[in-house]
Amino acid sequence: MVGNKRQIHDPQSVKTAVLDAALELFAQHGFADTSLRSISRKAGVSHPLILHHFGSKEQLYDSVKRRVVEGYAARFPAAARDVNRPINLRVELKRILTYVGENELALKLCARTHIDGDHQVWPGEPDLLNLIQKRIEVAQAEGLIRKDLRSLQLSIMILGIAFFWLDNRRHFAARFGKAANDNAYLNTAVKMIEEGLLPRFSASKSQDEE
Amino acid sequence: MVGNKRQIHDPQSVKTAVLDAALELFAQHGFADTSLRSISRKAGVSHPLILHHFGSKEQLYDSVKRRVVEGYAARFPAAARDVNRPINLRVELKRILTYVGENELALKLCARTHIDGDHQVWPGEPDLLNLIQKRIEVAQAEGLIRKDLRSLQLSIMILGIAFFWLDNRRHFAARFGKAANDNAYLNTAVKMIEEGLLPRFSASKSQDEE
DNA sequence: TCCACAGTTGACCGAGCGGTCAACATAGTT
DNA sequence: AACTATGTTGACCGCTCGGTCAACTGTGGA
Numbered sequence: 516m517v518g519n520k521r522q523i524h525d526p527q528s529v530k531t532a533v534l535d536a537a538l539e540l541f542a543q544h545g546f547a548d549t550s551l552r553s554i555s556r557k558a559g560v561s562h563p564l565i566l567h568h569f570g571s572k573e574q575l576y577d578s579v580k581r582r583v584v585e586g587y588a589a590r591f592p593a594a595a596r597d598v599n600r601p602i603n604l605r606v607e608l609k610r611i612l613t614y615v616g617e618n619e620l621a622l623k624l625c626a627r628t629h630i631d632g633d634h635q636v637w638p639g640e641p642d643l644l645n646l647i648q649k650r651i652e653v654a655q656a657e658g659l660i661r662k663d664l665r666s667l668q669l670s671i672m673i674l675g676i677a678f679f680w681l682d683n684r685r686h687f688a689a690r691f692g693k694a695a696n697d698n699a700y701l702n703t704a705v706k707m708i709e710e711g712l713l714p715r716f717s718a719s720k721s722q723d724e725e
Numbered sequence: 726m727v728g729n730k731r732q733i734h735d736p737q738s739v740k741t742a743v744l745d746a747a748l749e750l751f752a753q754h755g756f757a758d759t760s761l762r763s764i765s766r767k768a769g770v771s772h773p774l775i776l777h778h779f780g781s782k783e784q785l786y787d788s789v790k791r792r793v794v795e796g797y798a799a800r801f802p803a804a805a806r807d808v809n810r811p812i813n814l815r816v817e818l819k820r821i822l823t824y825v826g827e828n829e830l831a832l833k834l835c836a837r838t839h840i841d842g843d844h845q846v847w848p849g850e851p852d853l854l855n856l857i858q859k860r861i862e863v864a865q866a867e868g869l870i871r872k873d874l875r876s877l878q879l880s881i882m883i884l885g886i887a888f889f890w891l892d893n894r895r896h897f898a899a900r901f902g903k904a905a906n907d908n909a910y911l912n913t914a915v916k917m918i919e920e921g922l923l924p925r926f927s928a929s930k931s932q933d934e935e
Numbered sequence: 936t937c938c939a940c941a942g943t944t945g946a947c948c949g950a951g952c953g954g955t956c957a958a959c960a961t962a963g964t965t
Numbered sequence: 966a967a968c969t970a971t972g973t974t975g976a977c978c979g980c981t982c983g984g985t986c987a988a989c990t991g992t993g994g995a
Contacts, residue, residue: 524961524972545841547757550952561974563955568972572953604922626840630833631755634896641900661924667904668913669922671897675889676882686844687881694877703878711921712814712879714871734942734991760982771944773985778942782983 526568532558533565537579542623546576546631580628583621587638590614591646598646601654604673605705607647611677612697622681644670676704736778742768743775747789752833756786756841790838793831798852800824805856811864812857814883815915821853821887822907832891854880886914 536557540549551572555562569575594610615622625638648670654660660669680687680700687695746767750759761782765772779785804820825832858880864870870879890897890910897905 526972529972545755545757547755551954552952562953563975564973566954623840626836629892630836630840634899658924660922661920664913664917664922665904665909667901668910669917671890671893671905671910672886672914672917675885675887677885679885679889680881682839683881689844691877694875695881699875700878700881703874704882706874707879707882707921708917709922710871711917711923712870712874712919713921714868736942739942761984762982772983773945774943776984 529558529560529564530568533560533568533575534579534582537575538583538620538624541576541579542620542627545627551575580624583618583624584638586618586621587614588642591639591642595642595646598649599653600650601657601659602647602650604708605701607650608673608677608701608704611643611674612681612701615678615681616697626682644674647673673708676708739768739770739774740778743770743778743785744789744792747785748793748830748834751786751789752830752837755837756782761785790834793828793834796828796831801852801856805852808856808859809863810860811867811869812860814918815911817857817860818883818887818911818914821884822891822911825888825891826907836892854884857883883918886918890914 533554537549537554540554540557551562551565554575555565558565565575569578591614594607621638648666651660651666651669655662655666684695684697684700743764747759747764750764750767761772761775764785765775768775775785779788801824804817858876861870861876861879865872865876894905894907894910
């Protein structure tokens with residue numbers, strides 16, 4: 516703690532530093548494999564201080580998750596105003612790829628809580644799923660999307676295409692190089708989803724590019 | 726150990742029992758949160774015996790993962806003979822859904838090793854991805870799939886649609902009930918992927934439900 | 936029958952864990 | 966200056982962990 520810039524009595528900056536350190540360690544190593552002592556070391560405080568501020572390791576974990584969820588909630592509602600407009604797949608996919616791509620730690624933490632059976636804490640879900648589903652239904656009502664496919668299952672597939680990519684893109688990038696990047700994937704995804712795999716008769720010229 | 730049916734000196738059945746118990750506990754609670762003692766309790770042996778047979782907790786984990794991978798490898802090669810035939814999306818998706826659906830513990834273990842950064846141990850991958858990609862290319866060569874979409878990205882999307890569903894179907898089933906089941910999802914997925922979302926001109930009469 | 940050897944176990948070790956506590960440091964109030 | 970409330974810490978507790986080890990048990994061959 517020599518040369519520590521933080522004021523000695525500044526509980527708010529302590530809490531922030533602890534939450535930052537905890538998010539990183541929980542996301543990288545998981546709950547069981549992260550000790551309060553390692554978090555305290557990273558945050559530059561003693562480990563009893565964490566217990567003083569957060570009560571227990573479990574409660575600290577809850578606080579970390581809550582902050583992640585709030586971070587999402589603070590961002591997605593802006594998109595939620597579009598709820599009554601027909602979905603624009605390209606824009607929506609890009610929004611997910613961009614935002615989640617900027618928050619890899621949060622994504623990883625969510626994957627961990629998810630695998631541990633805590634389905635409640637999956638930021639943006641159910642909100643995100645609901646939003647997409649509703650906007651698909653609007654698009655169906657306006658004749659922009661065929662009506663014989665269920666909006667719920669379509670939404671799940673779209674999320675699957677997005678999150679599977681986000682979960683694995685590092686892996687794919689390492690294996691396939693530049694062929695595997697966000698934009699190329701996004702373009703192919705939009706084309707496949709909107710137009711399907713069947714051969715195009717009238718070539719592909721009338722596209723929606725934006 | 727009273728009433729234990731296993732012969733007292735039967736190292737093979739001990740190893741099997743330990744691997745079974747370890748797979749279940751590692752998959753359910755993760756590596757760090759599973760103790761050798763809990764595995765030994767479940768397997769009905771003492772915990773030093775596990776170390777005697779497997780060397781260390783890490784090596785036991787490796788053995789568990791290896792057995793899972795070998796289980797996949799023993800099953801998918803049968804499908805690999807189709808490598809030179811154009812892909813049949815419905816059959817391929819059904820194969821994945823069925824097999825992985827029957828091996829939820831393995832799926833969960835793979836998700837854990839995956840999130841921990843161990844990309845090597847992802848059964849069926851890269852084999853499964855390669856297989857799908859090649860068969861898409863065959864289909865493209867035969868004019869069954871449009872050629873302007875990259876086979877690699879299509880493969881990733883298809884895997885994403887399958888695995889995201891498998892990872893979350895319990896969650897969705899709890900939320901949406903019978904509307905979220907394997908067959909309905911499979912049907913919608915095949916239609917969306919093959920035909921796209923754009924409205925069908927030649928009406929929609931041949932609908933799913935099965 | 937006895938022997939060599941692999942299988943198996945209870946007791947034990949050092950380390951690290953989450954959590955507690957008494958003591959100390961600081962800031963604000965009087 | 967003294968008091969109070971809160972922030973902060975080092976020392977400590979009981980526990981569980983992965984791993985070791987000497988000792989015991991059953992098996993199969995000489």
